[in-house]
Amino acid sequence: MAEKRNIFLVGPMGAGKSTIGRHLADELHLEFFDSDQEIERKTGADIAWIFDLEGEDGFREREANTINELTDKQGIVLATGGGSIVTPAVRNRLSARGIVVYLQTTIDKQVARTQRDKRRPLLQKDDPETVLRNLAEERNPLYEEVADYVVDTDEQSARSVANQIIQKIGL
Numbered sequence: 001m002a003e004k005r006n007i008f009l010v011g012p013m014g015a016g017k018s019t020i021g022r023h024l025a026d027e028l029h030l031e032f033f034d035s036d037q038e039i040e041r042k043t044g045a046d047i048a049w050i051f052d053l054e055g056e057d058g059f060r061e062r063e064a065n066t067i068n069e070l071t072d073k074q075g076i077v078l079a080t081g082g083g084s085i086v087t088p089a090v091r092n093r094l095s096a097r098g099i100v101v102y103l104q105t106t107i108d109k110q111v112a113r114t115q116r117d118k119r120r121p122l123l124q125k126d127d128p129e130t131v132l133r134n135l136a137e138e139r140n141p142l143y144e145e146v147a148d149y150v151v152d153t154d155e156q157s158a159r160s161v162a163n164q165i166i167q168k169i170g171l
């Protein structure tokens with residue numbers, strides 16, 4: 001039997017990976033995973049707590065291991081964490097194991113979509129907009145490097161974006 005394809009969503013915080021990923025999996029009848037949720041499930045600790053205890057480096061190690069395990073599966077949609085692609089082994093693994101879709105958005109939309117949610121430790125600062133701008137400068141080339149498709153999430157609902165991804169990929 002032909003291998004079932006995987007779809008991996010990458011992109012910055014607030015691009016909509018977790019929300020759109022769920023819709024996409026529903027539409028395609030694939031299993032949905034979110035690397036952050038999976039880390040929380042396995043450790044019994046929330047992301048902010050892991051950052052506090054182990055620092056960002058400790059979190060990245062857990063994230064890379066989790067993505068490694070999840071990408072052993074076939075026929076899944078995986079919403080990655082926005083910083084996962086800074087780890088070279090994660091970029092290689094995603095490219096090797098599925099179709100990578102980069103969800104793009106403006107900084108303004110990222111700020112609006114993340115400001116009420118206190119669960120992203122990197123944004124719990126006085127000026128999250130500057131944090132997001134600096135991260136974009138560092139990470140956007142990496143999203144582009146790993147992407148098979150790029151989809152804008154600014155102007156449409158999460159459900160419409162999921163349908164657009166399906167059309168683009170030709171599934």
Ligand SMILES: Nc1ncnc2c1ncn2[C@@H]1O[C@H](COP(=O)(O)OP(=O)(O)O)[C@@H](O)[C@H]1O
Binds near residue numbers: 014019079154157
């Ligand atoms: N296309 C969209 N239009 C409007 N709001 C969105 C869209 N995609 C996601 N959101 C909202 O933005 C917030 C962050 O989305 P989330 O899926 O957690 O992003 P990510 O996983 O990329 O950080 C959520 O409240 C979600 O409902």
Ligand SMILES: O=C(O)C1=C[C@@H](OP(=O)(O)O)[C@@H](O)[C@H](O)C1
Binds near residue numbers: 017081082120
């Ligand atoms: O960009 C990042 O470094 C992070 C993004 C978050 O996931 P989302 O992109 O789903 O918000 C989460 O993994 C963690 O807070 C760190």
Ligand SMILES: [Mg+2]
Binds near residue numbers: 079081
């Ligand atoms: Mg998410």
